[in-house]
């Protein structure tokens with residue numbers, strides 16, 4: 001897979017590269033946040049059609065997420081996002097690195113990462129698609145049934161189909177909306193920690209119709225596809241990991257660098273890998289979870305690969321995707337993957353004494369050997385979620401917490417060990 005990074009100029013114009021003098025391309029366009037099963041269906045079709053036509057499969061991926069750029073503009077007098085990356089997109093399910101990994105696995109030839117700006121968003125869909133035909137050699141465009149693009153989202157599927165037929169320049173292939181139909185998600189999504197122990201189910205599933213209607217009204221709920229990143233966010237914000245994973249077609253995971261904690265975990269007998277902010281990916285609601293910890297190697301190596309990729313691609317030139325062997329580390333049989341008891345929260349048992357109230361992600365890895373102290377400081381790790389175990393609790397002291405942790409670890413062992 002080859003990667004190209006493009007940034008529009010101040011007027012929103014992009015200098016698209018010529019991909020090939022001889023081969024046409026099959027293109028899809030979007031943010032692909034989460035790379036959920038709906039996204040995968042669209043990308044798989046893109047790759048299959050490209051093979052059939054002996055063409056190149058191309059994913060045009062927007063970064064930052066269009067919804068984030070427009071949301072920021074709305075709240076800040078129509079300003080562009082600060083270019084220095086100082087405003088983090090905490091709603092993002094998966095960072096670019098995770099998305100590229102998934103697209104590479106799906107066999108995509110080219111990912112073109114387009115920096116999404118307001119000026120670019122202002123271009124008409126006709127102009128945009130004309131450029132894809134002229135520069136990328138697009139002969140087929142693959143989109144989901146409710147996709148829309150261009151200024152004011154005017155380029156609906158109907159309009160794009162009309163353009164395709166009128167010009168004869170490309171063909172539109174629509175992937176029927178996949179999944180279990182539609183559902184409603186509160187606006188805004190308010191993370192809610194389950195009060196009880198054990199796996200969580202979709203809070204909407206058990207509501208009779210009338211109750212659901214009242215709930216929709218009270219929460220200002222908006223209708224979305226069941227297989228949508230918004231729905232996955234809602235499920236994770238309620239601790240319903242299983243349903244979120246079902247839509248993702250994979251385990252939800254976040255990534256970051258391990259830093260030193262307050263060293264209390266070791267004294268408790270449960271040393272944890274503390275993952276520093278900013279965490280790459282959407283953090284489920286506070287609670288204790290069963291899942292996995294994967295060692296992705298020194299963070300410096302990972303950062304170096306990302307920097308090199310940005311440098312090599314900064315002038316619109318393509319370069320080969322390099323996962324640095326992360327795929328082998330991530331394999332379910334990898335020796336660098338351990339079942340883990342994961343905690344997300346403010347450590348209520350200790351935060352009055354420590355004065356630290358920040359939200360922390362930490363994971364205790366079940367290495368199967370008590371003497372096997374894992375030194376993960378400075379490493380990039382991936383934390384994957386399987387199931388909610390219990391809410392965060394303010395214990396009377398370290399002993400009560402310790403007993404509970406032993407119990408939680410047994411639960412993880414029974415589930416995943």
Ligand SMILES: Cc1cc2nc3c(=O)[nH]c(=O)nc-3n(C[C@H](O)[C@H](O)[C@H](O)COP(=O)(O)O)c2cc1C
Nearest residue numbers: 261262263264265341342343347348349364392393
């Ligand atoms: C599986 C797990 C569950 C946890 N549950 C709680 C909890 O319910 N309440 C709490 O105050 N802290 C909880 N913690 C956080 C511990 O307080 C924390 O790991 C300990 O203070 C060590 O922190 P340190 O790594 O910063 O030294 C949990 C930690 C783990 C690994």
Ligand SMILES: Nc1ncnc2c1ncn2[C@@H]1O[C@H](COP(=O)(O)OP(=O)(O)OP(=O)(O)O)[C@@H](O)[C@H]1O
Nearest residue numbers: 030031032033038042143144147177178227228229
């Ligand atoms: N459930 C689905 N079934 C079929 N196609 C989908 C589905 N979900 C998204 N797509 C398509 O995937 C492509 C990329 O979508 P994109 O990431 O831009 O945002 P989206 O459609 O808003 O997805 P989401 O709502 O999950 O964020 C689009 O063509 C979109 O229509």
